[in-house]
Amino acid sequence: MNGYTGKLLHVDLSNHKTWVEDLNLDFAREYIGGSGLAARYLDERIDHQTDPLGSENTLIFMTGPLVGTAMPSAGRYSVCALSPLTGIWGEANSGGFFGPELRFSGYDGIFITGKAEKPTWLSIVEGKVQLHDASGLIGCDTYETQRRVRQMLGDERTRVACIGVAGEKLVKTAAVINDHGRAAARTGMGAVMGAKNLKAIAVRGSAAVQLANAAMFRETVKQIAHRLNDDLAAQAMKLAGTAGYVNMGLMYGDMPIRYFQQGEWEPAENLSGVLMVEQYQNRNTACFRCPIACGRETRAPSYQLEKVDGPEYETVAALGSLLMIDNLETVIMANHLCNLYGMDTISVGCTIALACELSERGILSPADTDGMEIRYGDAETLLRLVEKTARREGFGDVLAEGSASLAERFGVPDLAATVKRLEVPMHDPRAFSGMAAIYALSPRGACHMQGDIYGVDTGQGLAPELGILPGERFDSSQEKGRLAALSQAWRSLYNALILCQFQNPGVDLVLQALNAATGWDYTVEELIPIGKRIVTQKRRINLRRGITRKDDSLPKILLQPLEGGTEGNVPNLEEMLTAAYQEFGWDAQSGIPLL
Template sequence: MPGGYLGKILVVDLTQGQWEVEPLREEHASRFLGGGGLACRYLYDLISPSTDPLGPDNILFFTTGPLVGTRAPSCGRYTACFLSPLTGIWGESNAGGFFGPEMRFAGYDGILIRGRSPEPVYLWINDGKVEVRPASHLWGLDTYRVQEAIKEEIGEPRARIACIGLAGEKLVKMAAIINDNARAAARGGPGAVMGSKNLKAIAVKGSGTIPLYNEAAFNEVAREARDWVREDFTAQLFHSGGTAFWMDLGHEFGDVPIKYFTKGYFEGTGKLSGATMAETILVKTSACYGCPIACGRVIEVKEGQYKLPVTEGPEYETLCSLGTLLMVDNLAAVSYANYLCNSLGLDTISVGVTIAFAYYLFDRGVVSEREVGFALKWGDPEGALRLIELISRKEGFGAILAEGVRSVGERFGLPEEAAHVKGLEVPMHEPRAFFGSALAYATSPRGACHMQGDPYAVDSGSAIPEIGIIPGDRFSVEEKAWMVARIQDWRALYNSMIMCQFCSPGPERIAKLLREATGWDIGIEELVKIGRDIFDLKRAFNVKMGVKRQDDHLPSLLLRPLPDGGAQGAVPDMEKLLADYYAVRDWTEEGTLKPERLRELGLA
């Protein structure tokens, strides 16, 4: 086994209540590294179009990558991969914190869960010892309390825990997995998959280390990379303002979605910015394992209706999805909604978009107070807070929303007004503000997604010249397809090492890190190739699940000119973007991989 890997996958069959250790398939690791890439290669063989995402045959695969738990900067992540109950296609969601590194210190590159336990259980993995423990007494606890309860029960306060809340137990399709207090692997419904397996939590504790090909050389590059990142201007913005630093800047570009994607300007954005948070409710910053950036915000709301204890504050995405999207400019209220979603185990993006759609439908008289149970008024957070609770319990109007925005659109005969791609709710970067975002949303492997390619960052100034990525005209469709494909490949690589995307030590240092970790002969060219292979692999998985060109589709809602703001009047030409993109990717006109490419990837 090359350096950087423990060489072991823990396979747990919850139907049988048994587990075994399988050797990591080195041929998959050498080609697709780890994280989403490695998991997709496994799941390509294990999942079929007839697999029920909420049935025992679905797989929930927690993976890490060769850099996780090392001294490389910002490599403290894990990825949960699965067939998504929300979209029916590739599901991948990664989270920071400390759970990923701890899984490796306990001896495993990944934990593959299959089957369904007859009763609620949790896993306790302690330095290679594995127990499947009863969890009926923990069922119903929120994510904060269950983490505390398990630590107390196992007598290990330093254990790292990934768990679900009520939403996961109730199989809400937007349910998240929460770890390390309030870090979330949220997108696509991994919490529902975990709930469908009657698995309340996984606790891990380990004392091992990561074997490295050349430890001294690796640690020297890692030190250099950390120093570089500390000086990086964007990293400093993330440190000083959190992800919410983008609120002011993004608003200038028209990138902040407002009033359910129908406006481009909102006076209230200033009240939700990173600077405002720092001046009002910020207690301190927080960092994931080995991260010199520390973009996390620890907040406290000391008084008032939305009083909160010291807790993780909302990220930019949440400040929009539960703030600007509803025209809510009350930072305390959005923080409270964020806290509620974390404790119930919900994806704040998907939930916020779906609730905003409900406000939109209410505003247009499509749904009434009688159906919802109360009024939904733009700018009023109370309706959203009540809906979050109802969604998590699948009660009343919440049961309708719990299926996600696509389902709501179909139910009310307005599918083109539902803000999603392939069933995944659109994240908080306006596709009309950066045409590259529109193309990335249309083609991302997990549906509308800003983490499997972030062209908005490129065209707002983040260059990676070593791999040809340079900012262009954000409203031009020329050359856009090449840039989008390249940044998607680059993020596919990131999501497989796994390195946080806010950390940019540069391609040469990343190649050196992987070289000294594994002993493989990796340069920048190989990095790009690995990224492209991973991206194509995920496309092949989705094609196997039935995805076609017509699914690479943005709803009409997102292709109408905005009336105001920094993207006023701009609409991308999706047909041209997609045609160029398929050509760049060398896919067929139907958006499928050619037979020779499938053979090259070892899939045919």
């Protein structure tokens, strides 16, 4: 089977059973892979009553047709299920080497149902599947878990995806971690894994991914490598990591400060990726076959850290400027804790920032927080709260439920910076109005990986053949709403392939790679409809879970004008939404898919 192994592994943890299902090729052709294909499969397995932390929720690990091939920057995998944080469609994806190794072990994806009686880990080695007792791994951090699992299998080349203490404790913002500190972080997929009593999945194999036209695929890869030399964004990322965006983000007012309420803060420049390179970086790191190598290995001498995975832009903002922390070493430490415990840095940073805001407004007092004074800019408080969240210790048990729950608990739901209960990532929609529509429409809640207008409006990741062209950044017109829909469709296709969104060789080469791998004959005109089909599929799941048009909204806190780089801009969401609905083929008023 070209571009796919053609096999999906099922694991029923309640009954200690595993079996293999043939990949449904019709589904694959329509939804490609990754979160697109996972959504198609999940749709049949859940209903409006399914408990995200119940044994009936299906946790899906899915790859795509380019994963594990020579395609640059295509070494990713998706983790999807109903989210315990939001109650709706949940998805996260991660780089590293786990995705390709899963394919080499013989499978395109894994479906996990049920709940193991006792802690369990799963191994898939050269197609052979085994369930093991994980009692001895409980309480281990994610790095130790990976190390021990590799040791138990006696093969250092084994790739491990696992949860840390946060996943074990069902922290709603828990992540799945692989390849040291690579995280499938968003929407609490680590808690779903924890609820199933599944501590880790280890994969190892030597099967090759079969390609329909190997010669054309090789030629495509060569052309992509050639074009990368002219891709300035990718070159900048190689030099300074994603945190290289800090200065530009500050200039545009895109990098959130003081829980999204301050437009400028000069000390945030101390968080820049260039400074990180100069003062705290050991080396670049890369995912499977990625020439960009945006990853960082860093050190933080003040915290006795010599060699840890470094924070990327989202983390630098969420654990830095959002909390009025301008010390990179503190951010490196907080990021490392999140990796060890297995938590989403965006959601954790946002929730702690909300706690700072509630304290400042006198809504939260030390009586609520185990006697702690919670303040912006306090490194010690940040690190303690990260640990308390992961362990659900005292006030950490409240933070472990996420921002929406925290705001509701203290009677101020409007202060939650969430969309559909997922914390807003670190691109302010007041800086790029189109991001307002992206966040409101994103099926998993506020998400910058389902449309990157902040990049498009600054000339990055363009796709002129698909109508994805830069515009005026404060524009909130219907035209911008249509652009948001197209951008979301295009990135949803990326998340199906699964291709890293920092690899932008052009529509022609992405299409050529897909066709050369699978032997299909897609045309440029068919790409956006595939993306729209995927977004619509996820929306159907959400509609069944009770989502309505009123949920396609932005938190009030993001609709206050700010001074600084955003120049007082407030996006007109309604105008953009109506046009985006129409572009997707949904009812313009209700947002319900018409077909």
